[in-house]
Amino acid sequence: MRRAGHAALGAMLLATVATHTLSAPLPTAATTATVTHYVLDPAKSSLEFNFSQAGAQNKGRFRRFTTALDFAADQLAASHLEVTVDMTSVDTGDQERDDTLKDADLFGVKKFAQARFAAAQIVKTPGGYEAVGRLTIRDITRDLRVPFTLRTATEQGAGVAYMSGKTSLRRLDFGVGQGDWKATDQVGNDVGVSFALRLTAR
Amino acid sequence: MAIRNTTQRWGALAQLLHWLIVLFIIAQFTLATMFDDLPAGPRKLALLARHKSIGITILMLAAVRLAWRWTNPKPPLPDTLKPYERSLARITHALLYALLFAVPLAGWTMSSARGFPVSWFGFFTLPDLVPKNKALYEMLLTTHGVLAWTLGVVAIVHLLAALKHHFVLKDDVLRRMLPFTAPKAQGSGR
Numbered sequence: 001m002r003r004a005g006h007a008a009l010g011a012m013l014l015a016t017v018a019t020h021t022l023s024a025p026l027p028t029a030a031t032t033a034t035v036t037h038y039v040l041d042p043a044k045s046s047l048e049f050n051f052s053q054a055g056a057q058n059k060g061r062f063r064r065f066t067t068a069l070d071f072a073a074d075q076l077a078a079s080h081l082e083v084t085v086d087m088t089s090v091d092t093g094d095q096e097r098d099d100t101l102k103d104a105d106l107f108g109v110k111k112f113a114q115a116r117f118a119a120a121q122i123v124k125t126p127g128g129y130e131a132v133g134r135l136t137i138r139d140i141t142r143d144l145r146v147p148f149t150l151r152t153a154t155e156q157g158a159g160v161a162y163m164s165g166k167t168s169l170r171r172l173d174f175g176v177g178q179g180d181w182k183a184t185d186q187v188g189n190d191v192g193v194s195f196a197l198r199l200t201a202r
Numbered sequence: 203m204a205i206r207n208t209t210q211r212w213g214a215l216a217q218l219l220h221w222l223i224v225l226f227i228i229a230q231f232t233l234a235t236m237f238d239d240l241p242a243g244p245r246k247l248a249l250l251a252r253h254k255s256i257g258i259t260i261l262m263l264a265a266v267r268l269a270w271r272w273t274n275p276k277p278p279l280p281d282t283l284k285p286y287e288r289s290l291a292r293i294t295h296a297l298l299y300a301l302l303f304a305v306p307l308a309g310w311t312m313s314s315a316r317g318f319p320v321s322w323f324g325f326f327t328l329p330d331l332v333p334k335n336k337a338l339y340e341m342l343l344t345t346h347g348v349l350a351w352t353l354g355v356v357a358i359v360h361l362l363a364a365l366k367h368h369f370v371l372k373d374d375v376l377r378r379m380l381p382f383t384a385p386k387a388q389g390s391g392r
Binding site for chain 2: 053054055056057058093094096097100180181183185186187
């Protein structure tokens with residue numbers, strides 16, 4: 001009985017050592033082989049946002065964005081995420097409002113055509129993962145943690161990943177709202193962002 | 203003054219509702235002319251939001267008013283009126299009530315068709331009455347305006363009639379809708 005106990009303890013210790021070795025950062029050459037590189041399936045992906053306008057919640061989305069994800073659940077240290085959003089593709093379902101959003105005082109798409117989120121670090125959380133990165137809008141960069149869930153599958157022999165999550169940010173942190181638009185009584189400062197992406201392995 | 207109407211004069215609640223709605227209608231026309239000239243911006247949004255909130259308030263007050271009217275006695279039209287004048291008064295009042303509902307409802311539906319939900323002073327958001335529809339929005343934008351101007355014209359006819367009653371016919375039709383005035387001592391007991 002006591003011997004069996006010792007043996008089990010020994011096995012656990014060994015296992016612990018083994019996982020530690022595995023999850024420790026490895027040289028780049030070794031890790032690139034084990035993480036999977038995913039690209040976006042634009043037709044089956046959405047990037048949406050919601051905001052308050054005149055006291056009511058309103059929704060919008062970006063029709064064009066790209067995503068590059070390097071991911072392996074057991075290689076989080078070597079996993080990263082990069083999202084680039086074409087700000088001219090904003091679609092709130094109202095042409096006049098979209099044009100207003102693209103103007104210099106809000107997105108200013110003439111000068112700042114793209115927004116970018118880059119996460120060099122992905123960490124495990126109780127509910128899934130979190131991309132720890134930096135978001136750039138209007139050339140202003142801020143730290144942002146984006147929680148998400150990810151499910152991988154094999155569809156018709158190809159690896160796919162379904163990634164979804166939501167976060168929130170304050171538009172004025174990024175200068176989205178110059179001049180009169182700095183006021184937050186009609187258009188709220190808080191903006192919710194949600195995404196549901198289908199990614200295919202390359 | 204009693205809360206409820208009597209057969210002599212309008213009660214406090216009927217008067218309050220009447221005059222609040224008058225004030226709100228004036229505010230609505232003022233706001234509408236103000237934001238019509240503004241470019242898209244937070245100021246226009248603010249005025250539009252106020253306009254929508256007041257419009258919904260008018261709709262709510264109109265509902266209360268109609269319910270109150272149906273459950274209260276009504277001071278009758280003066281006996282001196284000719285039959286066509288009685289009809290005219292009835293049509294004007296019916297039209298005013300109909301428009302108190304129609305104008306805000308057209309505005310609310312128009313916002314829904316545009317895809318902009320209506321909030322009541324930021325306290326709650328009203329449900330959308332119709333799904334987003336650009337063509338319907340354009341149609342309702344015109345309808346809302348036409349109905350509003352119709353309301354304005356009928357209200358002015360109503361005002362002129364009240365003034366005629368007061369200054370020309372010298373009866374108590376206007377006075378019985380005014381607070382702080384005693385009904386004219388005439389044929390007491392009615």
